[in-house]
Structure formats: C-alpha cells, structure tokens
Amino acid sequence: MIPETFEYDSPSTLEEAIQLLQKHGDEAKILSGGHSLIPMMKLRLATPERLIDINGIPNLNYIKEEKDFLKIGALTREADIEHSDLLKKKYPIFSDVTKLIADPQVRNLSTIGGNLAHGDAANDHPAVMLALNASIIAHGPEGTRTIAIDDFFHGFYMTALNHAEILTEIRIPIPGKGTGGAYHKLERKVGDYATAGVAVQMTLDGKGVCRYIGIGLTNVNMTPLRASRSEKALLGEKVTPGLIQEAALYASEDCNPSEDLRGSEEYKRHIVKVLTNRMLHKAAERAMNGGA
C-alpha cells in the first residue's frame, strides 16, 4: 500500500514550521512519529497534499521537572518515556501506559505529542492526561498558549489546536506527597487499541482521605472521557473498598461505549467497572507507599 503523492518539507525551526502551516492551510499535515498518520495515508483514509516533518526541530524531546511542573517535550518518543528513570521512579503511571502502547518498534518512533494531537479517544495518553490534570502548550502564529486538558479534545480526531498551531509540550503539575497513579487497558493482543482503559491519579492525606482524584477513560466515548461523578464521589472522602466500588459503578454508567469487534456495549461497561475498581485500588496502594 502506497500513499497518494504529497509534497514534503522538513523545517529546522518551529517558526519555519508554523510559517509553512500558515502558507499551505488545510492541505498540510504535521508529521511527528507518523505511526497513526502514515498507516492512514497508506489506506488512503488521509490524503494530505503536504507533510511538514517536525522531527528535525531541535529541543522538543525532553522529560524534566521544572518549578511546579513535570514537562515532556512533544517529540519525546514513547520508548524514551518507557525507559525514563525519573518517570519510572516518580510517575509509575507512565510505565503502566507506555508498555501497553503498540509494540517496541512503534514506540521507538511514536511521540507523546502525536498521540495527543491526533485526537483519538482510542489512544492511551489522553485518559492519562485527564487523570494527571495536564496542560497542553501550543505554539502558533500568535505565540504560545496553554490549553487545559479538559478543553483540548473536541471530537473524533478534533482538538483545540488551530491549523497553524503545533503542540510543543505537555505540562503536568508535580503531585504532592501521598500521590499514586495507575493505568491499565484491556487489549485483545499486543498492539491493539483498548477494549477499554482506565487511568487514575490519587492523592491521599495521612488519614486516607482523598485530596486529589483524576480518572480518565480510554475508548469508551467519542472523546477521551473524565469520570466526573466517580471523582466527585471520592474527593474529600475517606477511601474505602465500598466507596471505590461505588465510584467504579458510576464510571461504567457514565461512559458511552459502542459495540464493535472488541465487544458489546454491556461488556465494555463491565470492563470499565472492573478496571476502574482495580486502578483505584492500585493508585491508592501506590499513594500509601509514598510513590507518586
């Protein structure tokens, strides 16, 4: 399978890339890791007239803590996230999620920025970012802006990014003491999209009372979904197995899965309930063990 013909640019600065996007309008698409875009082009589901390859732009591949934020550059490869000592030690939710994204070869090229900017509710990072309450930094002709993750996903393959804007960084508030995060998805085989996936980030105080909770759901709604009713049930309360069960039930009731080859709507709601339950327990356990 061969894509339709297109023109190709490989700018070496962000400014140059933004200018090219402005000049060519809707005909141009950004090429990052390419592991969603190129398969779509080979199947002729996407037929951009021009690709702007941003891989030659320096300083967009980093993972660092700075002031109050964990900052991840948009061109950071999934493999770099998977093997980062900082993330393994302080943010185990990233180890949970990256090892479930596609396979090792794909993770060598695919980027976290592309995973988010693609706007696909079946991708795994969006739910994690909802749980972590991340912000998206975008560069465009008018300068830089920060987009809250809850305002980022607009619809199927649609995000808050304007055409000439480039996602450059993901910013995550550094969590306080007693925080734990966890992610899991059910997949039929390695490399599959999630039947359903659940991301949880939780902060517990010394008495086991929930001081922060974020729950994101993968592939059970048109857009990545925040389990708001589950979060409300937990916030400010002492976390008990009974309360976790209640929160898991709310998540399964509030999501909107559709039947496909991965299962019926009923089955997927059941999976959401089971995974939410498990991830809340796992996050709480990590929070109590002092992990982040």
Next chain:
Amino acid sequence: MATKPIKVTLNGTEHSLEVEPRLLLVHLIRENLSMTGTHIGCDTSNCGACTILLNGKSVKSCTVLAVQANGKEVTTIEGMATAEGLHPLQEGFREMHGLQCGFCTPGMIMRATELLKQNTNPTEDEIRWGISGNLCRCTGYNNIVKAIQYAASKLNGTEMPAELKEEVSAEE
C-alpha cells in the same frame, strides 16, 4: 511531483538518491537498493517482518518514509554477518531451530539486535515482551526465545542455560 534528494547509509555503504516523498523505506531498501532480505508482511505495522535498524533503533520500515531516513544509517539482515561468520543471533536461530519458513526471521533478528543491546541478559519474559511486535506463524515462538537466549549467552559471555546446551550437544 517533486522528488527529494536523500543520502542514506545502508549496511555501511552511502547512497545518494532522488526519491518521491511517498516512497516507503522498505521499498527503498528492497527495490531501489536491491536488498531483499527485509520482508514485507502485513504492510500495516503489525507483523514486524520489515523491522530494520534506523540509527540503531528497531523500526518497522513499512511505516517510515524513505525521506525520513535522510542522513541516517540503516542496518538490515544483510548487514549482520561479517567476514568471520554469522552474527551470534543468526547462529542462534540456526542452532535452536528458531525458524521454519523463515519469513519473520530477518525482522526477528533485527528486533533482537536492539533488545540485546539494551538488555544484555534478558529473562524469558523480557525476551517475549521484547519481540511482542513481531509475529511468527510457524514456530510457536519457543525456539525463537531460545535462539535469542543462545545469542545473549554468546554475546555476554555467560554460561548457556542447561536446556540450550543439551539441545546443541544432541545435534552434534
């Protein structure tokens, strides 16, 4: 449609070419540069038969554009053996019967090359996760895992697992 000039080093030899941007790296390797050891399996980045090393990282060359390899080094199965003989991974696949039809083998070996660079002494579980992006429809994977264990022992100089040694001596 405008072509783009690219320079690619394939198994140590530099090539300068003019290519269409839509040319896939696997086609550059197989058709433009006539190295057909890299196979095209599913053509959808699932099976891993087209795995090559791009600047030392294993990638699926059916899902990379040739222009993305500009200025980079590509290593394929043809680049593995030296004048002294087969690469330990190639030897391992032969000794441990890590192949039947052989279609997946080049991709398996290229993937395992990076795996053993990152982790010189992987556990069986780490090997199985490590090759989770490569499909084999013949062997059931057990002998592929053994082939990689064989190569790991040979490369890192540790004792071969007893089970593997028995198999080698039974052959002789």
